[in-house]
Amino acid sequence: MTSATILIPAHNEAAVIGRTLLYLSRGLPLGRFRIIVIANGCTDATAARARAALPQAEVIETERAGKCHALNLGYRAADPDAPIVCLDADLDVTAEALASLLAPLQDSTAQAACGQMDVETSGVAPAVRIFYEGWRANPYFSQGKFGGLFALSPDGAARVFPLPDITADDEYIRRSFAPHEIAFVPGCRFVARAPRTLASLLHVRRRSLRGARDVARMGKASPERGSARAMLRRAVVSPAEALPVAFFLLLSVWVRLSLLLDRGASRWERDATTRVNG
Numbered sequence: 001m002t003s004a005t006i007l008i009p010a011h012n013e014a015a016v017i018g019r020t021l022l023y024l025s026r027g028l029p030l031g032r033f034r035i036i037v038i039a040n041g042c043t044d045a046t047a048a049r050a051r052a053a054l055p056q057a058e059v060i061e062t063e064r065a066g067k068c069h070a071l072n073l074g075y076r077a078a079d080p081d082a083p084i085v086c087l088d089a090d091l092d093v094t095a096e097a098l099a100s101l102l103a104p105l106q107d108s109t110a111q112a113a114c115g116q117m118d119v120e121t122s123g124v125a126p127a128v129r130i131f132y133e134g135w136r137a138n139p140y141f142s143q144g145k146f147g148g149l150f151a152l153s154p155d156g157a158a159r160v161f162p163l164p165d166i167t168a169d170d171e172y173i174r175r176s177f178a179p180h181e182i183a184f185v186p187g188c189r190f191v192a193r194a195p196r197t198l199a200s201l202l203h204v205r206r207r208s209l210r211g212a213r214d215v216a217r218m219g220k221a222s223p224e225r226g227s228a229r230a231m232l233r234r235a236v237v238s239p240a241e242a243l244p245v246a247f248f249l250l251l252s253v254w255v256r257l258s259l260l261l262d263r264g265a266s267r268w269e270r271d272a273t274t275r276v277n278g
C-alpha cells in the first residue's frame with residue numbers, strides 16, 4: 001500500500017533537484033512512497049539529474065511550463081487513495097519530518113497538514129538577513145508555513161485538484177480549507193534558502209503578493225487579519241526586534257506600492273540566486 005505520493009514540480013532546477021531528492025530519500029521507505037518529479041518547460045538537465053539522483057523516482061516531462069500544470073499532471077499519475085505531499089524542488093526535508101507531517105491525516109478532521117519552515121540566511125546580503133529576522137515575528141507563522149511543503153488527505157486533494165492556472169498555488173490550496181481542517185505539525189521542519197540579494201528578495205515578495213491578490217479575486221479571502229499591528233506591538237515589547245520588524249513592514253509597503261504601477265501581472269518573478277549546485 002502506498003503511504004503517500006510526493007509531487008515535486010521542477011522548472012529548470014538542474015542545480016538543486018539532486019540535492020533535494022538525496023536529502024528526502026535518506027531513510028525513506030521507497031517501497032511505500034511514490035516520488036514523482038514533474039519537469040515542466042525545462043531547458044536544462046532537470047529530468048536527467050532527477051533520474052540520476054534517485055532512479056526510483058518517476059519523472060514526467062512536459063514542454064509546458066507552469067507549476068499548477070505540473071502539479072495537475074503529477075496528481076493524475078498519483079495514487080488517489082493515498083495522501084499527496086507537495087514539495088518545492090529546492091527545499092530540504094528529512095524522511096522523519098515527512099512522516100510527522102503525514103501523521104495528522106489519519107484523523108478524519110484534518111484534510112491538510114503543514115510544518116515549520118527554517119530559512120537559511122548564511123551568505124545573504126545584510127538587508128535580506130534583517131528582513132527575515134522581522135519575517136519570523138509575523139504571528140502567521142505560529143501556525144506553521146503552508147507553502148513549499150504541505151500534505152493533503154485523499155479527500156482534501158480531491159477538493160482542490162485540478163488546480164487553476166494561478167501563481168499562488170499554495171495560497172489557493174490553503175484558503176480552500178477551514179482553519180480547523182489544517183493541522184500544524186511543529187515536528188516537521190524543513191529548510192529553504194533565502195534570496196541572496198535584496199533585488200531578488202523583492203522579486204519573490206512581489207510574486208507572492210500578486211499571487212495572493214489573484215487568489216482573493218477568486219473569492220478566497222485570507223483568514224488572517226491584523227498581522228502588522230501584532231508585529232508592531234511585539235516590537236514595542238521587545239526593542240531588539242524593532243529594527244527587523246520595521247524593515248520588514250517598510251519593505252512590505254514598498255512592494256505593495258510597486259505593484260500599483262506594475263503591468264506585468266503574469267510574470268513569474270523567480271529567485272535565481274539560490275539555484276546553485278548543492
